[in-house]
Amino acid sequence: MVGTAKVLIDSIIFNRAKGDDMVAAMIRTKLALKGINCTKYKGDTPDDPKIIERLLAIARDFGIAEPVMKQYESYRRRIQAQ
Amino acid sequence: MKAIVAVSKHNSPVEAASEIAKGLALATEPLALVVVFASSAYDPNTLATELGKQITVPFIGCTTAGEFASGIVLKNGIVALGLFSSLIRKVSIAAVENLSSGIELAQPLEVLAAPFGKPLSELDVRKHVGLVFVDGLSKAEEKLMEKLGDSTDIIFVGGSAGDDLKFQATYVFANGKAYTNAAVLALLEPAVPYKIVKTQSFRVLNQKLVATKVNEKEREVLEFNGLPAAKAYAQALGTTEEQLPNFFMQNPVGLIADTEPFVRSPQQVKSNSVIFYCNVLEGMELALLDSTDIVKDTHQALQQVEKELGSISAILNFHCILRTLQLMQTPGKLEEYAQLFKAYPSIGFSTYGEQYLGHINQTSTMLVFA
Incomplete structure (x- = not known):
């Protein structure tokens, strides 16, 4: 699969920032400081299980595991159905 | 007042x-x-x-x-x-x-x-x-x-x-x-x-150092770009490993987030590793920095x-x-x-x-x- 990291990053930013651009920028910096360079992951980036696990752990730490997990599962189902 | x-x-x-x-x-x-x-x-x-x-x-x-x-x-x-x-x-x-x-x-x-x-x-x-x-x-x-x-x-x-x-x-x-x-x-x-x-007084240089092996707990980078950390850092600066510590204050490295450098300052060379004053995580891509005028x-x-x-x-x-x-x-x-x-x-x-x-x-x- 490809693109899962980008889906997770977008979901983390969306669910934490709730449309606030200032908070969204802050979340991108927090992710960078946690070792996730948001600009590195595109829609066609091959999935790395270590990065996906890390992003899911970050979603848990941010207290947004449930909505992020839903979007993750939905993306997986959509890709597998293709 | x-x-x-x-x-x-x-x-x-x-x-x-x-x-x-x-x-x-x-x-x-x-x-x-x-x-x-x-x-x-x-x-x-x-x-x-x-x-x-x-x-x-x-x-x-x-x-x-x-x-x-x-x-x-x-x-x-x-x-x-x-x-x-x-x-x-x-x-x-x-x-x-x-x-x-x-x-x-x-x-x-x-x-x-x-x-x-x-x-x-x-x-x-x-x-x-x-x-x-x-x-x-x-x-x-x-x-x-x-x-x-x-x-x-x-x-x-x-x-x-x-x-x-x-x-x-x-x-x-x-x-x-x-x-x-x-x-x-x-x-x-x-x-x-x-x-x-x-505010930090550095310009971002083109040279990149990716931390490929670290000891996070000790703020130690063992390898940059797959090479012993001190060797790779010295190479990026065009100097020798012996001279490397003399460049630390002027040329630390920075994690670039949204164009903003978050400076990670090296403290010392230990064997072939570089010890920092803050954490560098494995996989982090860092840019070499060059000092400008603080005042x-x-x-x-x-x-x-x-x-x-x-x-x-x-x-x-x-x-x-x-x-x-x-x-x-x-x-x-x-x-x-x-x-x-x-x-x-x-x-x-x-x-x-x-x-x-x-x-x-x-x-x-x-x-x-x-």
Whole structure:
């Protein structure tokens, strides 16, 4: 699969920032400081299980595991159905 | 006037605390919060106890590796900034103890939130700001800041306590008590606009170093770009491994986030590894940095923030000890830097690292009030 990291990053930013651009920028910096360079992951980036696990752990730490997990599962189902 | 500065160079902690209290008593309005930065030359417990007796409002602070106060450079002194209630509407303070046993924030965050009537996660991030001072020898800053940042998007800024480069023990202060192996937090609701300034004096070079093997706990990078870290770092600079430490102050590395460098300063070469003053995580891509003029850049940053805020009524400045040491290499330069703050009620200290979203090095990180 490809693109899962980008889906997770977008979901983390969306669910934490709730449309606030200032908070969204802050979340991108927090992710960078946690070792996730948001600009590195595109829609066609091959999935790395270590990065996906890390992003899911970050979603848990941010207290947004449930909505992020839903979007993750939905993306997986959509890709597998293709 | 919305803030008052008090300074003491008295070498007795009892007399120094008394002098600070007398200085703060000249305030023309009630104080909401006092921030104190004190040399490690004072006995921290005596000083905190005395300040607790003599300052009747909440206070927070830490020991330093040198102090600043509105244009003055101090060594072995104490500086305090009294923030008026017309500047700070509401404040709470909490300590995070036993950092070495793991960082537990639930209870301290409850203490911080109590006067505000709701958890930090529900407070407006544009109307609240935090202060954080951490034991500068704990190596716990990254985890503390990460956990704080996980819990809330309210920005906490501050510094790692110093001990005048003795590297023996550093202390943080809150409400009459000195703590080591601890951090102290303050949550503020300013009554005026405010800005956080993070200024560093570096240009970003093209050379990249990717940390391919690290010992996170010891802030040690074993390999950059798949090579022994010291060798790769030296190659990027076009120098030898033997000469590499001579370049550390001028050429640290930076994690670039949204075009902004978050400086990671190397401390020493150990065998073939490089030890840093803050964490570098495995896989992190770092850019090589090259030093520019600290005084000029800080002046520009202050001019910019003054323009944005309209006026400045108080500044808290967390200034990396490495910048202090770099400025001291040129006679008069540290004083020139301090003079930039002469026009403002301001205090600052030379830190063992700054806190802004994470743990960073070689910045002046400031909380500036209109």
